[in-house]
Amino acid sequence: MSFRDRGHGLYRIWAGPKDTLVILYRADTVEVIKERKTEFMRKMNEKGNNSLDEVMEELGSKRKLAFLDSLLVHHIRNPREFTESDIREEVDTFMFEGHDTTAAAIQFSLILIGLDNNVQVKIHEEMDAIFGDDMCRDITTDDLRQMRYLEQCIKEALRLYPSVPYIARENQQDFSIGEHVIPKGSTCVPMIYMLHRDPKVFPNPEVYDPNRFASDGPDVQSRHPYAYVPFSAGPRNCIGQKFALLEEKALLAAILRRYRIRCLIHRDQLVLDIAAILKPHSKIPMSFVIKERKNEIMKKMSKKGNNSLNEVMEELGSKRKLAFLDSLLVHHIRNPREFTENDIREEVDTFMFEGHDTTAGAIQFSLILIGLDDSVQAKIHKEMDGIFGDDMCRDITTDDLRQMRYLEQCIKEALRLYPSVPLIARQNEQDFSIGEHVIPKGSTCMVLFYMLHRDPKVFPNPEVYDPNRFASDGPDVQSRHPYAYVPFSAGPRNCIGQKFALLEEKALLAAILRRYRILCLIHRDQLELDIAAVLKPRSKIPMSFTKRF
Numbered sequence: 001m002s003f004r005d006r007g008h009g010l011y012r013i014w015a016g017p018k019d020t021l022v023i024l025y026r027a028d029t030v031e032v033i034k035e036r037k038t039e040f041m042r043k044m045n046e047k048g049n050n051s052l053d054e055v056m057e058e059l060g061s062k063r064k065l066a067f068l069d070s071l072l073v074h075h076i077r078n079p080r081e082f083t084e085s086d087i088r089e090e091v092d093t094f095m096f097e098g099h100d101t102t103a104a105a106i107q108f109s110l111i112l113i114g115l116d117n118n119v120q121v122k123i124h125e126e127m128d129a130i131f132g133d134d135m136c137r138d139i140t141t142d143d144l145r146q147m148r149y150l151e152q153c154i155k156e157a158l159r160l161y162p163s164v165p166y167i168a169r170e171n172q173q174d175f176s177i178g179e180h181v182i183p184k185g186s187t188c189v190p191m192i193y194m195l196h197r198d199p200k201v202f203p204n205p206e207v208y209d210p211n212r213f214a215s216d217g218p219d220v221q222s223r224h225p226y227a228y229v230p231f232s233a234g235p236r237n238c239i240g241q242k243f244a245l246l247e248e249k250a251l252l253a254a255i256l257r258r259y260r261i262r263c264l265i266h267r268d269q270l271v272l273d274i275a276a277i278l279k280p281h282s283k284i285p286m287s288f289v290i291k292e293r294k295n296e297i298m299k300k301m302s303k304k305g306n307n308s309l310n311e312v313m314e315e316l317g318s319k320r321k322l323a324f325l326d327s328l329l330v331h332h333i334r335n336p337r338e339f340t341e342n343d344i345r346e347e348v349d350t351f352m353f354e355g356h357d358t359t360a361g362a363i364q365f366s367l368i369l370i371g372l373d374d375s376v377q378a379k380i381h382k383e384m385d386g387i388f389g390d391d392m393c394r395d396i397t398t399d400d401l402r403q404m405r406y407l408e409q410c411i412k413e414a415l416r417l418y419p420s421v422p423l424i425a426r427q428n429e430q431d432f433s434i435g436e437h438v439i440p441k442g443s444t445c446m447v448l449f450y451m452l453h454r455d456p457k458v459f460p461n462p463e464v465y466d467p468n469r470f471a472s473d474g475p476d477v478q479s480r481h482p483y484a485y486v487p488f489s490a491g492p493r494n495c496i497g498q499k500f501a502l503l504e505e506k507a508l509l510a511a512i513l514r515r516y517r518i519l520c521l522i523h524r525d526q527l528e529l530d531i532a533a534v535l536k537p538r539s540k541i542p543m544s545f546t547k548r549f
Helices: 006-012 018-047 051-060 067-077 084-096 099-114 117-131 141-146 148-160 218-222 241-256 290-304 308-317 324-334 341-353 356-370 374-388 398-403 405-417 475-479 498-513
Strands: 175-177 180-182 261-263 272-274 278-280 286-288 423-427 432-434 437-439 444-448 516-520 543-547
Touching: 018 067, 018 084, 067 084, 099 117, 099 148, 099 241, 099 261, 099 278, 099 286, 117 141, 117 148, 117 241, 141 241, 148 241, 324 341, 356 374, 356 405, 356 498, 356 516, 374 398, 374 405, 374 498, 374 516, 398 498, 405 498, 498 516
Parallel strands: none
Antiparallel strands: 175 180, 261 286, 272 278, 423 444, 432 437, 516 543
């Protein structure tokens, strides 16, 4: 699998709908604020006059008043001046403004770790000591505290590639640097990127050396507090820096406890875009996992001796069709020059990632349509409850997905109305006739799925969202022409990942709908589309998510 420029992708993979993710979070934010405000008001009612001061004293007696509590106190005192909407904006800023900067820190950490085997070995030793061979259990706060070496690696990555490479500050008063006076009102721009490369503070500054940040190291003890400022410094520093570091450790640990990674370029090939946020100028190819599967096949071959590839193929394929990756590896082992590991990566990339935007589009339109139809949503919730009961935590299994027949109908009907790929182009291999018209060989024909799926002869009342059109025992399904419904194209050039895509869509929608009631906050006739290579709404779609239990 190629892990290319996934700083943002690690978050984006859930949606073209990054918006959907934000909406999900925002619904929880509103609920948290509402619950906390209700608790405040209840305590105030219990205490009578001057109760706000008493509640503040009670909440702050053993600790500093929490961020949200401080905002609520200000809101209760000045509800018109500081509204609940203002509170939400402050909480959103705290939680989400670090998204791109955190993604960049993760991205550069992966690149640097993927370039240094010695560093990666030490990280794996640390991961193994914490998790053993358990690749599944959740990461706890205590686990994160133990990841000291991983934290050093992140800090060193932030030294070399600070997410925010420079900051601007306006002088509040005149000040002097040597013989020079910088007047009040001037804008100063400290270049953090260059500050972190000062050889007096960081010897051999271009070398990636996580030991610079060992807690017991002499460099850390003697270093000026403003020599290393990836989160800025002083009263205007990043208020979310501890939270960001925990996020980065958690996500990198989730990857590195399971994978060996390799960056497929040299560091001197890394070209940067230095803007508000530092990022690579182009995609960075990285290798994950494939080596392990190849090694497994080679070990089996070495045990079997001559003609072993055929025996291994027979063993791997005896009880099942030969897996996609195994087929590629067999071809590579037979013809390593003709079909390289890089070719394997490209094929796996196509299979795994090319469907990203199309799958996200299908999920997005499914959420919109389900959020507009209470009766459809009630049936989905009934199906979810039949499968999961009130267990909101257990993982979704393959058997669960098989039982989600009505949800699958809903997805298929969403893909009928809003196919992720609304049109395709095909070049004719030979002349063919449509009625009296001859379409000559070499012509390019455009097939507009968006209109094909609205043929009233095939789909009565075609603009109506009706998942029952796809009920497996329905007469429409049995009599429908196989090319009347083609959201994944059809024939020999159809989408090879359509079953995988449908499983992804069911799994993610089930994860949402087993927990939430959703409401789309616009009417369907307000939905404007961008019809391009991938169909998508022209603007953000507001949605409300409410916990069911």
